[in-house]
Amino acid sequence: MTVRVVTDSSSCLPVESAREWGITVLPLHVVSSDDASSTSGLTALELAAAYGREMERSDDDGVVAVHLGQKLSSTWSAAVAASAVFEGKVRVIETDSIGMPVGEAAMAAARAAKDGEDLEECARRASMITGHSQLFLYLERTDGLRRSGRMSTMSSLMSSALPVKSLFSLHDGSFGVVARTRTQAKAFTRLVNMVVDAATVTTSADDEDDSSGDSGADAGSTVSRSSDADLEPVRICIHHSGADDRARLVGAGLKKALEADNAFLDLGKRWGIEEPPPADVVLTQTELSPALAVHTGAGAIAVSVINTRDAAES
Numbered sequence: 001m002t003v004r005v006v007t008d009s010s011s012c013l014p015v016e017s018a019r020e021w022g023i024t025v026l027p028l029h030v031v032s033s034d035d036a037s038s039t040s041g042l043t044a045l046e047l048a049a050a051y052g053r054e055m056e057r058s059d060d061d062g063v064v065a066v067h068l069g070q071k072l073s074s075t076w077s078a079a080v081a082a083s084a085v086f087e088g089k090v091r092v093i094e095t096d097s098i099g100m101p102v103g104e105a106a107m108a109a110a111r112a113a114k115d116g117e118d119l120e121e122c123a124r125r126a127s128m129i130t131g132h133s134q135l136f137l138y139l140e141r142t143d144g145l146r147r148s149g150r151m152s153t154m155s156s157l158m159s160s161a162l163p164v165k166s167l168f169s170l171h172d173g174s175f176g177v178v179a180r181t182r183t184q185a186k187a188f189t190r191l192v193n194m195v196v197d198a199a200t201v202t203t204s205a206d207d208e209d210d211s212s213g214d215s216g217a218d219a220g221s222t223v224s225r226s227s228d229a230d231l232e233p234v235r236i237c238i239h240h241s242g243a244d245d246r247a248r249l250v251g252a253g254l255k256k257a258l259e260a261d262n263a264f265l266d267l268g269k270r271w272g273i274e275e276p277p278p279a280d281v282v283l284t285q286t287e288l289s290p291a292l293a294v295h296t297g298a299g300a301i302a303v304s305v306i307n308t309r310d311a312a313e314s
Contacts, residue, residue: 003063003113003117004022004054004055004057004062005022005106005109005113006063007023007025007066007102007103008025008067008068008075008102009289009290010072010073010075010099010289011068011106012098012288012292013107017107021106021111023106023107023110024050026047026050027291028289029042038294039291041073041075042078042079043078044081047065047078047079051063051082051090052085055089060089061118062090063089064090064106064109064122064123065091065092065093066093066105066126067095067102068097068098069094069096070094072173076092076094089119093126097170098135098292099135099237099302100133100237100286100304101304102130105126108129109126112125129306129308133306134169134170135169135302135303136178136194136302136304137169137175137296138166138167138168138187139166139297139300140165140300164182165184165186166187167180167194169194184246188246188253191250192250192254192257196221196254196257198305199258199281199307200222200258221262222262223309234305234307235305235306236281236282237283237284238251238283238285238286238302239287239304240285240288240300240301242287242299243301246301250303254303255283262280263278263280264279265277267282267283268285269284269286
């Protein structure tokens with residue numbers, strides 16, 4: 001048999017992709033009340049039961065558990081507690097993230113398992129993804145993040161009281177404000193520039209030729225290349241909460257910034273296809289899962305970037 005992979009709905013992994021790669025996706029709990037909706041993490045009992053089922057399917061080859069970061073939910077600590085039952089046969093990955101970084105880490109582990117790799121290598125592949133990922137977030141309102149404790153009350157009040165649009169980044173499992181603009185158009189321009197910066201690498205030759213000091217979309221937005229034909233593309237995913245038109249707008253900005261200098265592949269909502277054509281940059285789109293949308297509110301846009309090329313070339 002092969003190593004099995006378990007994740008949760010914070011991964012925003014489409015049903016088709018999870019089915020194709022044999023990944024078990026556990027739904028996080030959404031709790032509704034008269035005042036507002038909230039979420040609760042998976043319990044150690046739920047996770048132990050899920051891991052036990054997958055352990056049987058793997059014929060004791062092991063399970064890689066890829067959940068949202070420990071600072072974002074109690075699920076991670078529950079997963080660690082549940083894994084102790086299986087004496088080293090369940091490896092819990094610390095992702096420090098949500099969304100595509102979690103989903104892509106799960107798929108990386110599943111690809112390794114499909115190739116016949118052992119538990120150690122499957123876990124290493126997942127950790128490689130989460131260690132080279134970034135996530136940026138645009139919110140209409142910050143009330144949900146404040147209520148959940150995922151940002152400070154002061155930051156939330158400032159963002160809500162002022163006529164500004166706020167951009168956040170997720171760093172070490174915590175959200176922080178990285179930019180504020182007066183209009184949505186300016187916010188999306190900043191968002192595109194930050195994503196391009198995360199996706200591209202300026203080589204030493206580029207540094208010598210470019211004396212302007214600009215970066216991102218204003219400089220040569222060329223993704224680092226290598227003679228290694230197996231080098232993974234930079235993966236960008238646009239997540240949205242009931243804002244498909246905004247997601248397409250951000251996608252168009254990224255395509256404009258990156259397409260001219262790179263082999264650019266826009267897969268849209270076709271996440272996780274097994275053999276995409278060769279590309280430097282792969283762009284996908286998905287909806288935020290209900291458990292995440294509770295905290296972001298309607299109209300939110302999150303963009304995640306996975307760039308493992310530096311690690312591959314070092």
